[in-house]
Each structure stands twice: as structure tokens, then as C-alpha cells.
Amino acid sequence: LDKTDADPSTILALTFTDSAAKNMRDRLAQLIGPTAYYVNISTFHSFCADVIRRYPEYFPIARNSEPLTALERFEIIEQLIQKTKLSSIKPLNMPLYYLKEILSSISDLKREGINPDQFEKIIDQDAAQIEQNQDDYKKAQLAQMKKNIGKQRELLQLYRLYQQELRTRQRYDFDDMIMLVVEAFQEHELLLRLHQEQLHYFLVDEYQDTNSAQNKVVDLLASYWGDKANICVVGDPHQAIFRFQGASIENMLGFVDRYQEATVINLAQGYRCTQKIYDSAHTLIGNNKLSQVDSQADSAKNKLLKLLNQPLKSAVDELRPTADIPDNPIKVYSAPTQTMESIFVAKQIKELLDSGTEPDEIAVLYRYNSDSIEIAEALTKWGVRYEIEGGDDILQREFTNQLLNFFQILLDLRNTQEDQLVYQVLHYPWFKLDSLKVMKLGRVAGKLKLSLLEVIDRGYSSIKKAELQAVLSEDEFAEIKKFTDQLYHWSSLDHQLLFTHWFERVLKEAEIFEWLQAQPNYAQLLSELNSLYRQVKSMVASDRQFKLINFLQAIEVMREHKLQITVEDLNIKKGAVSLATVHKAKGQEWRHVFIIQCVDGKWGNRRPRNILPLPEGILEHTQISDKELNEDERRAFYVALTRAKDSVTVCYPETIVNDNHTDEKSASQFLYQLGDQIQIAEDEQLLNQADELLQKMIEPPVTVQPSLDQRQFFELILKDFKLSVTALNT
Numbered sequence: 001l002d003k004t005d006a007d008p009s010t011i012l013a014l015t016f017t018d019s020a021a022k023n024m025r026d027r028l029a030q031l032i033g034p035t036a037y038y039v040n041i042s043t044f045h046s047f048c049a050d051v052i053r054r055y056p057e058y059f060p061i062a063r064n065s066e067p068l069t070a071l072e073r074f075e076i077i078e079q080l081i082q083k084t085k086l087s088s089i090k091p092l093n094m095p096l097y098y099l100k101e102i103l104s105s106i107s108d109l110k111r112e113g114i115n116p117d118q119f120e121k122i123i124d125q126d127a128a129q130i131e132q133n134q135d136d137y138k139k140a141q142l143a144q145m146k147k148n149i150g151k152q153r154e155l156l157q158l159y160r161l162y163q164q165e166l167r168t169r170q171r172y173d174f175d176d177m178i179m180l181v182v183e184a185f186q187e188h189e190l191l192l193r194l195h196q197e198q199l200h201y202f203l204v205d206e207y208q209d210t211n212s213a214q215n216k217v218v219d220l221l222a223s224y225w226g227d228k229a230n231i232c233v234v235g236d237p238h239q240a241i242f243r244f245q246g247a248s249i250e251n252m253l254g255f256v257d258r259y260q261e262a263t264v265i266n267l268a269q270g271y272r273c274t275q276k277i278y279d280s281a282h283t284l285i286g287n288n289k290l291s292q293v294d295s296q297a298d299s300a301k302n303k304l305l306k307l308l309n310q311p312l313k314s315a316v317d318e319l320r321p322t323a324d325i326p327d328n329p330i331k332v333y334s335a336p337t338q339t340m341e342s343i344f345v346a347k348q349i350k351e352l353l354d355s356g357t358e359p360d361e362i363a364v365l366y367r368y369n370s371d372s373i374e375i376a377e378a379l380t381k382w383g384v385r386y387e388i389e390g391g392d393d394i395l396q397r398e399f400t401n402q403l404l405n406f407f408q409i410l411l412d413l414r415n416t417q418e419d420q421l422v423y424q425v426l427h428y429p430w431f432k433l434d435s436l437k438v439m440k441l442g443r444v445a446g447k448l449k450l451s452l453l454e455v456i457d458r459g460y461s462s463i464k465k466a467e468l469q470a471v472l473s474e475d476e477f478a479e480i481k482k483f484t485d486q487l488y489h490w491s492s493l494d495h496q497l498l499f500t501h502w503f504e505r506v507l508k509e510a511e512i513f514e515w516l517q518a519q520p521n522y523a524q525l526l527s528e529l530n531s532l533y534r535q536v537k538s539m540v541a542s543d544r545q546f547k548l549i550n551f552l553q554a555i556e557v558m559r560e561h562k563l564q565i566t567v568e569d570l571n572i573k574k575g576a577v578s579l580a581t582v583h584k585a586k587g588q589e590w591r592h593v594f595i596i597q598c599v600d601g602k603w604g605n606r607r608p609r610n611i612l613p614l615p616e617g618i619l620e621h622t623q624i625s626d627k628e629l630n631e632d633e634r635r636a637f638y639v640a641l642t643r644a645k646d647s648v649t650v651c652y653p654e655t656i657v658n659d660n661h662t663d664e665k666s667a668s669q670f671l672y673q674l675g676d677q678i679q680i681a682e683d684e685q686l687l688n689q690a691d692e693l694l695q696k697m698i699e700p701p702v703t704v705q706p707s708l709d710q711r712q713f714f715e716l717i718l719k720d721f722k723l724s725v726t727a728l729n730t
Helices: 018-038 044-054 070-083 099-111 116-132 139-169 176-187 189-198 212-228 250-258 275-285 300-308 338-354 369-381 398-412 420-426 435-448 452-458 460-465 474-493 499-509 512-517 522-542 548-560 631-641 669-673 684-688 690-698 710-718 725-729
Strands: 011-015 040-043 201-204 230-233 330-335 362-366 386-388 577-581 590-595 644-653 655-658 661-664 678-680
Touching: 011 018, 011 044, 011 212, 018 040, 040 044, 044 176, 044 212, 070 099, 070 139, 070 548, 099 139, 099 176, 099 212, 116 139, 176 189, 176 212, 189 212, 201 212, 212 230, 212 250, 250 300, 275 330, 275 631, 275 669, 330 338, 338 362, 338 369, 338 590, 338 644, 338 655, 338 684, 338 690, 362 369, 369 386, 369 577, 369 690, 398 420, 398 474, 398 522, 398 548, 420 435, 420 452, 435 452, 435 474, 452 460, 452 474, 460 474, 474 499, 499 512, 499 522, 499 548, 512 522, 522 548, 590 631, 631 669, 684 690
Parallel strands: 011 040, 011 201, 201 230, 330 644, 330 678, 362 577, 362 590, 386 577, 590 644
Antiparallel strands: 655 661
């Protein structure tokens, strides 16, 4: 913009997440002012969605069509499996055994820009190569490779049928969004030329994680200029944790191959970590083979890899006073048990907070979502506020399950199938029924050997007849009867209203919102409810006849297939310690980072369950077989390590209890690949007070005030809120 007086609208900047796109625009606005708002900055999916929306005539989907939900994708594939003749991926006793793997594989193929015809060619090439070189393989290995080819051919069959079904419905899935634009650009020259005339300069952020379909979008847009294209990509292959099959250097090698006159700029300084953390991270990642230099070759690839293998120099050490730089930024702590590990981390965090560190400068990172359970419990017991990054599954939350139980009762009322669930629902706090009165009714029902609703339906006269007035008075009975009449009313409303309207009305009349407002964790509960409502709206949008029975059936399918409804991430960072998986922590930073459960088998030497492998031929520039076993896990650990500005504490338990069985664990090999920068942490006081500390873990938790009040909550929601002038007028 400064040097060539270029039109800002001719620049296209692409990144991965909405928050990254917003940050890019905000920073650009600080640099160049209002002109930043004329630069096209978006995610890949947003850009492609805009192309589809503006030029619908080029795409075989219905107008205003929405991407399939995860549930709809499962249902379509399930139907296709059931009616298609298959053998390799449809076991007789468990026909849906491969369902999740089939969906995942189709997503991977689409992300790599592989349509069914291209997939068929890759399978044929792999099969021919296996046949040609079969003498090079061991007998069992050859049999397994041929078996995989058979699975891939059946996967191809389902892939074709799935795409045909989407076209019949005039729908698309999330991964189709980019593939549809790629195919439209390839098939319709006018559409491509329109965009090439408008867009002349291209920037791609986090390039190490872009997939082949995304690369094709950019390459097609830049193709008019060939090698002279104005295209800049930025990325770090060491941080490629989202790329298909961990192909960390695939994108960079592909780029220098396609744009052979490209200038490679090495960013040699880091502005986050201290030098000791960078040195340890460099020592760790040096064990990966895909990024090692071939000393015999003098190629563009080797020049790129040489730059990649240079250690980072910390600019932080130069900019900060020496006294502010920690002497031992990386500490390793070995705990006797997983519970003691969580207690150690909770105590360390409490000490940091007591010394004046802000909670949002601290993070606990882990490998899987399930790893957060025990540390979250320990932080609660030590009175430490925390926020789980990226949203938890609301189907695992108590409030959501209570709400779903309430809806189930409303459905069961029609079939007289109510059971113990009624007694449970009547105790839910938002209904404000006296628990003692409900218990009295339960006692009467027990004596009469009837269900609760049968007692209520028969009226108070049946209680008088059984001479049980002393157990439950007529006034007490009338109060509960009034409420159950309301249950029948809400149940019947389902037939009269659009399901979204029914959902809203029942929540309002049941006074659930009033109860929520009185709760100390109001913001969390409201976010949870809003996430469930978002799912309801999505379901109704695809089927206007959608009703309560359909909703509960859909929830049951989601639970069966372990599909999640994630809590909407409001990016609430203020006043709370962050708990996050490494993948959710990507792109973020904290002063102090704790990496937990660093045991062998979880961080390294993990045995992936790959029962439906895809051909290696999908990747053009990476020989997956050359990878060292733990390359993907090592890069994840590298990302975790380099989130820290000041200090990293790596912890692991020596024993873990699983299903009442104690397993002894070894430390992850990555701890031994950090070089000589680490310090062994000790906590004698922790061990001496073990009994007292363990007792604290089973005592009632300290009441922790929410990390933000209602005003802050709504300020965060409204921060990026947009309202059109038309909406204001109406």
C-alpha cells in the first residue's frame, strides 16, 4: 500500500480462525487506519462461502442452503452403509463399526482436494505398485496392504454415494465449501477471471497447516501471473499439528516447487520465549526426521530445511532486564500419583496468584479433553478460577442433562412411560417446588404402589381413601398438581408451535431464566443454554416439521456416536487460569505454562487406531514412511513448550489408576530430549502433607466467584455484535 499505491481491495489475506482474521484486521487498522477495512481479510471458509453466496449459479446447491450438521452427516453415512453391499468395512455382527472412520476419511480426502475420481486413480496406482513390488514385502505385510486396498475401494464406493446424496438434496458439508469453489474455478473460466481481476495480492497465514484444497484456491487465484504472482505465505513447519498425516513440510516444499522464483525469508528471532526455552525446543524438535537436511543434495528443499533447522534467537532476553529473566525456566516434576500431580499444579498456581501474577497469565496444557477433569477439580478445591478453552461438551454438563430430562418427561407424558425420572425432575431447583413435599408425594406413591403421576391423576380423594392425609396435606397436593398440569400443557404445545418457539416459550414459562440470573455461574450456564439453542435452530432450519420427539432422538444418536455440542467459546480470559488442549492453545501465549500427564503412551509412543488407512499417494511432497514414529506428538509438545514467556513446568505421575487398576507409568521420552536446560523440581512439603492434601480433595470445594460479572459477560458477547440498519428500522 505504501510502495505501490495499490488498491486495498485487491489484497486477499487468508487465515484459519475468525479470531485470527479479526486480530489481523485490528493490527492493520492500528498501522494504516481506516484503509484496513477495505483489505479482504477472512478465513478460507468465509472467503469460499462468500463466493458461493455471490455466484450461486455456479454451484449445485439450493439457495440459502446451510452446511450439513455433524448429526446429518452421520445419518446419511449410516443409511448408505445399511443399504450398500460391502464386506471389508461392514462386519456382519457390527455393520456400523467403521462409521466414524468412514466420515473422517471422507473429510480428509476433501481437505486434500481429492474427489472420488482422483481417489480411484490413487488407489489403482497404489494397487499396481503393490502388485509390481510384491516380492519386496513380507507375506503378512503384503496381505495387510492388499486388505487395505479392498477397504479403500469400498470407501470410494461410499464416497461416491455420499456425494450423490448431497447433490440430490442440494446440500453440502463443511469440507465441501472449499472443494466446491476449487471445482467452480477449474470449470468456469469466467468465475475465476472475475476474481483474478479483483484480487492481485495474496497472503496466507499459518501456512504449515493449510490443506491441499485450501492451497488450490490460492494457486488458482494466483495462476494468471504464474511465477510472477504476488503471493506471500507465512508458517512454521515445526508447529504443523493440524496437517493431514502430520505432513509438516508438505506445504513449504510444495510452495517452493510451484513458485521456483520465490524468496525465502527466515524469521530468526522469536519474541515470546526466553532463550533457554527456545534452545530446549530446538533440541527437542531436532529429533524429527522429515525436517532433516540431506547432506548429499543441493536443492531448493535442502536450502529450505537448512533455514528451518537454525535455532531461534530470543529478542526477549535483549529487551528485558537480566533480573527479569528466569534462571531455570523449564522444570520437571515427578508425582507419585495422578492426584498428587494435580495437587502440585494447583498449589504452584495458587502460589503464583498469591505473589501477584494475574490468573490469565497462567495456563495448564494437556493432550486430550478428558485430561482436564482432575486438574479442574483440584483448582476448584484450591479456590482457583479457571476457564476451559474451546468449549466443553454440554451433553456432559449437569444443567444440560437436567434440561434434557425435563424435555424427556414432557414427551413421555404422551405415552404414560414416565418413571423414576419424574421424581428426579420435580426436584430440579428452577421449578421451586418444595423438595419435602415432593418426597411426601413419593412416599404416598410407594404406599399405594402407583407412579407419581398416577397418584396425581387420581386426585386427592385416593389419598383420603387410603387414609394418608397425615403424610401429604391437600394444599401440598394441590401445589404439585398445579405444576404437573403445567407439564401436560407444555407437552401439548409441542404440536402447535415451531420447535424453536416451543423451546423459547417453555424456558420462559418454567422461569428458568429467572433461576439462571440468580446463580453465581450465570454466564457459564447461559452460554451453555445458548449453545443448546444454537443446535436447536440448526436442526429446525433443515426441517421445519422438527418436533420434540425428533430433537430427543437426535440427542440420543449424538450420545451414541459420541458427537459433541460444544459450549460456545466466548473468549473469556479475564480473571481465570486457562485450561486447554495443545491444539486449542495454538496461537496463544502465557507467562507461566504447566504441561501435565507427560507420560509415555500419551506424549509419544501413542498407538493410533488407524483401521481405515488412506493411501500415501495423497501427499505429493512427503514420504510418510520416512517419518520417525513420534514426529506428530513431538511437534505437539514443541507447541506446548513454546506457549510460555517465562516458565514451563512439565509434570508426570508415576502411577495412574484406571478401572480400579493401578498402572505404573514412565516419563515421556520428550523430557529426555530437552537438553540440559531443565531443572528437577522437588516439593518435600507436598509429600509430607500428603494425607492432609488428599483429604482436601474430597472435602466440599471452596466457593469460587465467577471470573466475570453479568455486565462483563454481555460486554464480551456484544463486542463483535453487528446490527444492520434494516434491522434497526424494523
